[in-house]
Amino acid sequence: MERMFLLGDEAVAQGALDSGISGAYAYPGTPSTEILEYVQRIAPASIHSRWSTNEKTALEAALGxxxxxxxxxVSMKHVGLNVAADPFINAAISGANGGLLVAVADDPSMHSSQNEQDSRFYADFAGVPCLEPSDPQEAYDMAGYGFELSERYRIPVLVRLVTRLAHSRAPVERKKAREENGLRLPEDSRRFVLLPANARRNYSRLVELQDAFTAASEESRFNRLFxxxxxxxxxxxxGLGYAYVRELYPDELPHPLLKLSQYPLPREAVKKLMExxxxxxxxxxGYPFIESRLRGLFGDPRVHGRLDGRLPRIGELTPEAVAAALGIEIKPAFAPGDLVAPRPPALCPGCPHADTFRALKEALGDRGRVxxxxGCYTLAALPPYEAVDTCIEMxxxxxxxxxAADAGLHPAVAVIGDSTFTHSGITGLLDCVQEGTPVTVVILDNLTVAMTGGQPSQATDQLESxxxxxxxxxxxxxVITPIGPRHEENVQVLREEIDHPGVSVVIARRECVQTAARRARRRAK
Structure with a gap:
């Protein structure tokens, strides 16, 4: 079969396409964005592949x-699974009909995120199988296997990637592509009606399936005792830890090794190694998910890892950290030169957000909080702007x-991007309207989802309505146009709305300089 050179994200996407998917849904978020981008680039038009308003609606559409x-x-980054948690947990109760694969890319070390939560806990919490590939080939293979597992047990299956795997390339051997399923409604549609009586029955079934899930892990070709x-x-x-260990021991393994890439944990295999x-x-x-279970409540002193300092407690796994944990000394391939200096991220030259924040700072003076x-605009927390005071989640x-306004702080200004507003800002504004809260909401409309590469924004041409x-x-x-020549005009508009004793919205609209440049290059061709 054909050999391809794919990112881990792309391998999941190609594996899903070759497994006969009829639809792919996502909201962009690093390090998962490339999954749907690949589907959109490769798949025929007959396969539905559009960006959703947020991760919750994406998962609900996939469930439909x-x-x-x-x-x-359906694909998302790890914090996106928080947004999709309601349908994810309840889809485990209702079950699936056609195969349902939930691909989640975690971000240990928080390269592009505000936490490094581990999605394996979500799979455990929901009671569904979880697959964790160790390389792009396994990411491809697990897509097909995950759909088989999903349809065998009529359950969603979670595939967990991490940043280094999602964004690493390797050769991938494709298999023969499978045809799409035909339209086939559930034989028992009541299980999708989660009234308490049905939900209790479904939950009993889910609990009964746990032993079958564990047995599948025991027999899985992705779990192996060497x-x-x-x-x-x-x-x-x-997962990726296995690849790092094999890099250190490319030939013969000196110690027994249990490779784990399918959950629930295969108890018998773990027991055999431990004994x-x-x-x-x-x-x-990621988090010490396996280690904490093996150590138990009182801490088995024979078990080592992140909890006892053998590996760093925080941050992503690295080959150097794994080598140190195994007592192997490795020399760095190269060291950075003295001329290499840190380059913190910054707003692009000409970014419309920069003009908005200059105007907002002048309009506020020393008053209130922002x-x-x-989004990209969070970078305004850094010099030279230092214009925002909080950034928690979407x-x-x-x-x-x-x-803050309810507590008596005035002015209280919210700054939110166009795509983030439609993702999860609308309900907050509705609360403000219902109470007449004196809040000014500045919507930064750059006509795209800029931070993740310029995907289309659901907010375009919709914000005023x-x-x-x-x-x-x-x-x-x-509506203001954030650009230098209109600075004084923009400051005046912002001052007027900040001083308004009720809800006000200022839409700062100018296209992202990156998407504008790409569009200009396409026209030039």
């Missing part, structure tokens, strides 16, 4: 396609500004 009997892929002569130490390596070795070190990227959100800016529909007084929905 599964209900119709077809296979669906022998080793030196039993003073056993190694448990999960045959004096000590065990757990190599896993509650920001997730959509938090408006709710926090409202709460959305705000009017929520009940914002049309006289206090103002």
């Amino acid at each position: 396609m599964s209900y119709a009997g077809k296979r669906a892929l 022998p080793g002569a030196d039993r003073t130490l056993g190694i448990i390596a999960a 045959s070795c004096d000590e065990v070190v757990v190599i896993e990227d 509650f920001s959100d997730i 959509g938090a800016s408006i709710g926090m500004a409202k709460g 959305i705000c009017r529909g929520l009940g914002v007084d049309p006289d206090h929905i103002r």
Whole structure:
């Protein structure tokens, strides 16, 4: 079959396409964005592949396609699974019909995120199988296997990637592509109606399936116990950790090694390793998910990993950290020169957000606080702007500004991007309207989802009508063009709306300089 050179993200996407998906859904977020981008670039038009308004609606749409009997892929970053948690947990209760694969890319070390949460806990919490590839080939293979597992047990299956795997390339051998499923409605549609009586019955079924999920892990080709002569130490390596261990031991393994890439944990395989070795070190990227279970409540002193300092407690797994945990000395391939200096991220030259924040700072002076959100504009917290005071999660800016205003802080200004506003800011603005809260919401409309590469924004050409529909007084929905020559005019508009004793919205609209440049280059061709 064909050999391809794919990112881990792309391998999941190609594996899903070759497994006969009929739809792919996502909201962009590093390090998962490339999954749907690849589907959109490669898939025929007959396969539905559009960006969703947020991760919750993406998962719900995928569940709807599964209900119709077809296979669906939904992808998101780890914090996006928080947004999609309600349908994710309840889809485990209702079950799937057509195969449903939930691909989640975690971000240990927080390269592009505000936390490094581990999605394996979500799979465990929901009671669904979880697959964790160790390389792009496994990412490809697990897509097909995950759909088989999903349809065998009529359950969603989570595939967990991490940043280094999502963004690493390797050769991938494709298999013969499978045809799409036909339309096939559930034989028992009541299981998708989660009234308490049905939900209790479904939950009992889910609990009964746990032993079958564990048995599947015991038999899985992705979990494997390798022998080793030196039993003073056993190694448990999960996902990408296995690849790092094999880099250190490319030939013969000196110690017994249990490779783990499918959950729930295969109890018998783990027990066999634990009973045959004096000590065990757990190599896993992210939280100490496996290690904490092996150590137990009182801490088994034979088990080592992130909890006892054998590996760093925080940050992503690295080959150097794994080598140190195994007592292997490796020399760095190269050291950075003295001329290499840190380059913190910054707003692009000509970015419209920069002009907005200059005007906002002047309009506010020393008054109030600015509650920001997730997006490129969060960089305004750094010099030379230092113009925002908070950034917590998607959509938090408006709710926090409202709460601060309720506490008596004035002015309370929320700054939120166009795509983030439609993602999870609308409900916060509705709360403000319902109470007449004195909050000014500045929507930074650069006509794209810029931070993740310029995907289309669901907010484009919709913001004024959305705000009017929520009940914002049309006289206090103002539009400015953030550009130097209009600075004084923009400062005046912002001052007027900040001083308004009610809800006001200022839409700062100018296209992202990066998407504008790309569009100009395409025209030039």
